[in-house]
Amino acid sequence: MKKYENMLKEHSLKATYQRMSILSVLDKMGHGCIDEVYEKVKETHPTISLATVYKNIITMVENGVITEVPIAGLKSKYELKKDDHIHLICTECGDVKDADMDDKITQDVSSVANNSSFEAKSSNVNIYGLCKNCKGA
Amino acid sequence: MKKYENMLKEHSLKATYQRMSILSVLDKMGHGCIDEVYEKVKETHPTISLATVYKNIITMVENGVITEVPIAGLKSKYELKKDDHIHLICTECGDVKDADMDDKITQDVSSVANNSSFEAKSSNVNIYGLCKNCKGA
């Protein structure tokens, strides 16, 4: 839990049990939408309210502790903030896996932005398709 | 309007005036969320209902006539279906511009998917930052 406490304090947020539980759940799940996080947190903290999950996820996104991952056709998922990377999103089961963004892509992306006089801050690459499991079925 | 009528018929959808108006509005706007489309369509078709816009956008996404563009922090926008490309999204004014996805990126993206035994169908690259206009302010 010390890990999550530090993440919060580094961003000048109070380290409440609720926030640390949300971070711990997201860390385990990888990616989760708001109700999934709420259900998981309730297992260890049954009195938490959905409104608290909403409020905290919003605050932690605003403060750069977690990141929103918007997905076509589904509710946004959230993940712990990390370097830009690629999301492999299964359109069958909704599972999301991370893949590293190699230097070539990073460079290409920034040159595309430069060519349009656009000042890039971050990027999000989503690939939609079928995951290993769902390909068979 | 013949253009939009064809787009619909090619996907076995009835060419109603409401659907063609939505397509025409999206074509002009480039990208629009549901209420923006609703407000624009009302200018030429004042009796259209919001529910109709919802229902049609959903049907046309399901049938591949238009595409959902999910955006962090904002409601999804929609655009006419076209080849995979890059979205430059201004976090200040919300404006979305398209940029071509060059062959390098396309190849890199597909090799990332292959390395993870993932069967890619489509991809979505969003770059967040400041557009030409908002950079100054």
Added chain:
DNA sequence: ATCCTTGCAAATGATTTGCAAGAGT
């Protein structure tokens, strides 16, 4: 001690549904 956060319940906002009348093929 102070300010921020929590949980609750109520309020708002967004999206979906059921249905009778009308439009498209």
Added chain:
DNA sequence: ACTCTTGCAAATCATTTGCAAGGAT
């Protein structure tokens, strides 16, 4: 003719808010 679509109003679902009590620094 037949089937799908429309517009309306109501229903549902998602998200936000106000506030008194409790927690973090």
